[in-house]
Amino acid sequence: MTLASSPAIETRGLTRLFESRKGFLFREITRTEALRGIDLEVERGAIFGLLGPNGAGKTTLTKILSTLLLPSAGVARVLGHDVSRETAWLRPRIGLVLGGERGLYNRISGRENLRYFADLYGVPLGERERRIDEMLERVDLVESADRRVEEYSRGMKQKLHLARGVLHRPEILFLDEPTIGLDPKSARETRKLIRSLVSDGVTIFLTTHYMFEAEELCPRIAVLSKGRIVAMDSVDALRRLVGGDRTLEAEAYGFDDRELEALRALPGVSKVVTEEFGPVMRLTLRVRTGDLGLEEVRSVLAGRPELSLRERRTSLEDVYLDLVEEEAR
Template sequence: MSAHPVIHTRDVRRVFESRKGFFFNELVRTEALKGVDLDVDAGEIFGLLGPNGAGKTTFTKIVSTLLLPTSGTVEVLGFDVTKEAHKLRPRIGLVLGGERGLYNRISARENLRYFADLFGVPMERRDKRIEEVLERVDLVEAADRRVEEFSRGMKQKLHLARGILHGPEVLFLDEPTIGLDPKSARETRKLIRSLVADGVTIFLTTHYMFEAEELCQRIAVLSRGRVVAQDSVAGLRKLVGGDRTIEVEAYGFDDGEIQRLRALPGVSRVVSEEYGPRLRLTMRVRTNELELATIRTMLANHPELALRERRTSLEDIYLDLVEEEAS
C-alpha cells in the first residue's frame, strides 16, 4: 500500500432535493450518500458494488468532479475535488455510459477529435492517438459511421475510447461492461487490465460479481448510501464467516435440525430457501474441522439428502452483506 491513496474520501454525504406532486409543491429529500470513507491505492483496480439506488453513480460522479458533495472530504491525486477540480480534470477519465455525452450526428472519429481538442491533446499527436484508442476498443471499422447508427455496445465502446483518450492517471468506470456481448465484455476487461499495466488506477462499479472477483484487488460494498464492507475478496470472505459454503438439500427440515446444524463447529450462518419442491440450506463454514460426513450422519433420516460443497463466491459474500444490512 502506498502512503498516499489516489482516492481518499472521508464522511462524504450527498443530499438530493427534488420536487414532486401535482403542483411540484412537495419537497423530497434523498440522502444518497450517508458518510462514505474510501481509500483507493495507486495502481489498483477497486470495485464498488451495491444494489440499485445504493449511491454508486452518485459517488462516482463526486470523485470525478461531475457532482459536488454536500459535505465531507474528497481528494483525488492529492487534489480537493471541490476546490481544485480544474487541476484534477485533465488527469482523470470518466466513463458513465448510456446515451448521453456523445454527439450522434457525427462519426465516432469526429467525436474523438472533438474530445481530444477539448481535453487538450496536442495537435501533432491527436490523430495517431485517436487511431490507437479506436484500435484498443475495437471500433476501427465503424470509426467513420455516425454514432446514431451505433448499437448500445458500440456506444459503450466509444465512451470507453473517450475516457482513455487523454491518457488519464485515474479512470472511473460506471458499469463498463453493461450491454456488451460476452466477447466485447471480455475484451473490455482485458483493456482494463492493460491500462493497469500502464500504471493507471481504476475505480469501477459493476453488478457482475464474477467481473469484480476477476478484476478487483479490493472491493467496497455500498448499501443505502453507506459502505458496509471494504476489503480484498479474501478479507470479505473472512468477514462473512468462511471460505467454505456447504449446500444441503432435502424435502424439508425441522427447526431442531437447523438448530443442530447451526451449532456445529465453524458454522457461522445457515440460511434456508425453497428450491423447487425442496428446501436448500446454505451454510457458511469457517474451519476445516467440519466434515460433510458429519452432516450426512446427522441428517441420515433424509434418504433424498443432497450435499455439496464449494468455495464461498463473491456473489455469496455480496448477498450476505446486503441482506444483513436490509434486515
Template sequence: MEPVIEVRDLRRDYVTSKGLLRRKTQTVRAVDGVSFTVERGEIFGMLGQNGAGKTTTIKMLITLLAPTSGVCRVLGCDTFGQEKQIRPRINFIFGGEMGVYRRLSARDNLKYFGNLYGVPPRLRDERIEEILRLVDLEEAADRLAETYSKGMLQRLQIARGLINDPEIVFMDEPTVGLDPLGAHMLRDIIRRLRDAGKTVLLTTHYLPEAEELCDRMVILNRGKIAASGTPAQIRGAEETMEDAYLRLIREVEV
C-alpha cells in the same frame, strides 16, 4: 503507496421541490458518511444494489456533483473548488449508450473530446488510431455513431474515456450493454491500465468480474459502506462472492 483518491465522511443530498403555491421540498440522502482511500495503481471496486450511492459517489469524484459535506479529494485536490487541477488528469466511462454524439463518427467524436481535453493534434490523432484498434472500432471509425449497435456505442464510450491517457479512470458499470466478447475486451483494457500504472475505480453489478479484477473493494448499501477489504476478505468463508454479497446485504438490512 500514494493515495490518489481520498473520501472521508462524504455525504450528498438531493433536494427536490414540488408545487407552485405550497412548495414542498424533499431531501434524499444518496451518500451517507462514506469513507475510503484508493492508492495509485490500484483497481478499486464499488459494489452495491441500484440506488446504493455508487454513481453519486463517482459523480462527486469526477467533479460533476458538489458534495453536501465531507472530504472528497482526487490527486490531492478538492473535487469542488479545485476541479481545474483534477480534470485534465482523470476520465470516466459510464455504462449505457449515452455520452457520445450520435450524428458524428467515432473518429470525429474522439477528435472533439481530444480537443476538449487539450490533447495536441498530432498526439490526439495517433492516440485515436491506437484506441480505435483497442476497442475494435477501427473498421467502423468513419461511420456515424447513430448506425452503431448498443455494444459499439459502449465501446466508443470506453474509447472516449481513454482519449487523454488519464492517470485515474472512473468506470460506472462499464460492462452494461456489452456482449461477452465486449466485456472480455474491457477486462483486458482494465488490466492493461493497471500494468501501465493507472488507477481504476470501478462500479459493477457483476460480482465475478469485481472479484477477478479488483485489488480492494467496498460494498455500498443505502448510501453507507456495508463492507470493505480485499475480495478474499469480503468473501470470507463463503463459497462465492455472490453468497458473501447477499449475506452482507441481508445482515445490514436486518
C-alpha cells in the same frame, strides 16, 4: 506526505443530499440522502471495485470523485487534490465513463467524436490521430470508426465511450458499469483493456453489478448500501467476514427444526439459510476451511435418503448478498 505518495482517493465524511420537488405546484420536497458519511481510501495503481444495490449511491459517489457533482458535506481528495476546489488541476487527469448512451454526438462518426473530445481534453494535435487509431484498435471499433454514431449498437457506443474516457491518458479512470450491455466477447475484451490500463499505471475506480467481474478485476472492494459503506476489503477477507470461505449446500424434501438446530450447533457453521424450490428445500451453510466437512453434515441429515450434498468456494455473490441482506435487517 508528498502529493505523489498521497492515496489515489481519500474521502472523509462524504455526504450528498438530493432535494427534489413534486406534487401540487411542486410544493412537496423530498430529500434523499444518497451518501451518508463515506470514509474511503484507495491506493494508487490498482482497480478498486464498488458494489451495491440499485440506488445505493455508486453513481453519485463516482460523479463527486470525478468533479461532476459537489458534495453536501465532507471532503474528497483525488490524487491529493480537493474535488470541490481544485477542479482545474484535476479534470485533465481524470477519465470518466458513465454507463448509457448519452454524451456522444450521433450525427458524426466515431472517429470524429474522438477528434472532438481529443481537442477538448487538449491532446496535442501532432499526437491526436495516432492516439485515436490506437484507441479504436484497443476497443475493436476500427471497422466502424467512420460510420455515424447513430448507426452504432448500444455496445459499440459503450466501447466508444471507453475510448473517449482514456484518450487524454488520465492518471485515474472512473468507470461506472463499463461492461453493461456488452456481449460476452466484448465484455471480456473490455476487462482486458481495463487490466492493460492498470499495467500502464492508471488507477481505476469501477462500479459493477457483475460479481465475477469484480472478483476477477478488483483486489479491493467496497460494498455500498443505502449511502453507507458496509464492508471494504479484499474478496478473501470479505469471505472471512461473512463467516466462511466454503459454502455447503444440502437439498432434500424438507428439513425439520431439530436438524436445523443440530447443524447450527456444529462448530464452524456461521450461517444456515433455508430456501424452497417447489418440493425441494435447500440449506446453505457458510463454513471455514478445516472447521467442518461434508461428512459431519451428512451424519446430521442421515435420516434423509434423498439427500444431495455439495461443497463449493463461497463466491463474491454469496458474500455480497450476505452483506446487503444483513444491512437490510
